[in-house]
Amino acid sequence: GENVEQHPSTLSVQEGDSAVIKCTYSDSASNYFPWYKQELGKRPQLIIDIRSNVGEKKDQRIAVTLNKTAKHFSLHITETQPEDSAVYFCAARVYSSASKIIFGSGTRLSIRP
Amino acid sequence: GAVVSQHPSWVICKSGTSVKIECRSLDFQATTMFWYRQFPKQSLMLMATSNEGSKATYEQGVEKDKFLINHASLTLSTLTVTSAHPEDSSFYICSASWAQGANEQYFGPGTRLTVT
Numbered sequence: 001g002e003n004v005e006q007h008p009s010t011l012s013v014q015e016g017d018s019a020v021i022k023c024t025y026s027d028s029a030s031n032y033f034p035w036y037k038q039e040l041g042k043r044p045q046l047i048i049d050i051r052s053n054v055g056e057k058k059d060q061r062i063a064v065t066l067n068k069t070a071k072h073f074s075l076h077i078t079e080t081q082p083e084d085s086a087v088y089f090c091a092a093r094v095y096s097s098a099s100k101i102i103f104g105s106g107t108r109l110s111i112r113p
Numbered sequence: 114g115a116v117v118s119q120h121p122s123w124v125i126c127k128s129g130t131s132v133k134i135e136c137r138s139l140d141f142q143a144t145t146m147f148w149y150r151q152f153p154k155q156s157l158m159l160m161a162t163s164n165e166g167s168k169a170t171y172e173q174g175v176e177k178d179k180f181l182i183n184h185a186s187l188t189l190s191t192l193t194v195t196s197a198h199p200e201d202s203s204f205y206i207c208s209a210s211w212a213q214g215a216n217e218q219y220f221g222p223g224t225r226l227t228v229t
Contacts, residue, residue, distance in 0.1 A: 032216045043206060043220040044157065051216075089156060099210060100147060101218060103157045 002027040004092050006104030014112050019077045021107045023090035026071070032093040033066060033073050034101065037086045044089060048075070077109075085111045116140050117209050119221035126197055126228055134192045134224045136207030142187035143209035147218065148180075151204040163190050197228045 003026040013019045025033075031052040036044035050057045050064045050073065057064050063076040077084055090104040116139040126132050136146055145164050149157040161177075163169040163184035171177045181193040190209075194201055204225055208218040 034216075041204075041223070041225070043222050045220075046217075049216070093216065099145065099215060100159055100162055102159065105156045 002030060002092055002094050002102045004090060004102050004104040006090050006107060008107060009105065010108045010110070012110045012112060013080055015082060016079055019075075019080055019084070019109055021075045021088055021090065021109075022072065023074070023092075023104050024070075024072050025092040027092070027094050028068075028071065029094050030071075030092040031095045032101075033064070034091050034093075035062075035064060035075050036089045036091065036103075038089065038106075039086050047088075080111050082111050082113060085109060115211075115217075115219040117143075117207065117219045117221040119205075119207055119224050121224060122222060123225040124227070126226070128198055128228055129196055131193055131195045132197055132226060134194075134205055134207075134226070136190045136192070136209065136221050138188045138209045138219070141209075141211050141219075143190075144187065144212050145210045145215075146184055146190040147208045147210070148182060148190075148192050149206045149208070151206060151223075153204075157206060160192075194226065197226070199228045202226055202228045 006023045034049040037047045038044045048062050048064050050066050061078045066073045088107045091101045093101045118137045120135045148160045151157045160175045161169045161171045163182050165184050165187050169182035184190040206223040207221040210218050
């Protein structure tokens with residue numbers, strides 16, 4: 001089955017700097033890669049996603065890149081703000097009737113003022 | 114649109130009792146629902162996938178006789194934790210998808226279960 005690894009587990013950056021979180025997946029059949037932001041005690045919120053036929057996607061300060069050959073995908077947050085502090089999860093989905101999404105282990109991002 | 118609710122939001126029960134958690138899609142029909150468990154400072158671990166009208170598919174290591182899942186309608190799935198023990202204390206989150214094979218999943222707000 002699919003396995004998703006995520007690094008780093010914790011990340012502290014100065015406000016205004018960029019943050020990068022990296023993930024790898026194991027199943028080459030995975031075709032959908034969402035990123036979620038989760039605040040303490042809350043549900044995960046989809047912040048950006050990318051499909052396997054696209055190499056990069058950007059939405060304001062957030063961008064995601066995908067390297068299918070290497071089975072790597074990354075989240076980039078620019079001009080970080082205090083409200084970006086949260087736990088971020090990458091995930092991967094294998095196209096099948098099950099359509100289940102497998103999560104990475106998470107990255108706790110802290111923005112230093 | 115695409116709102117998913119869960120009830121209760123938190124519950125405390127005694128060891129040995131059973132607890133039922135409901136997951137509802139409020140404004141769409143959910144062909145598929147997923148149940149996750151999240152321990153403190155850990156990731157979401159998929160427990161099972163349920164399709165309306167059929168038996169749930171459990172992930173490896175999840176006891177199907179302990180975690181009973183029912184998806185009797187297109188808007189409601191329930192998770193019953195039977196004979197709960199303190200180690201079952203966790204944050205349980207459901208998500209719903211409008212179709213098998215659909216990319217998007219919409220998450221419920223989660224249920225905090227504490228077993229004393």
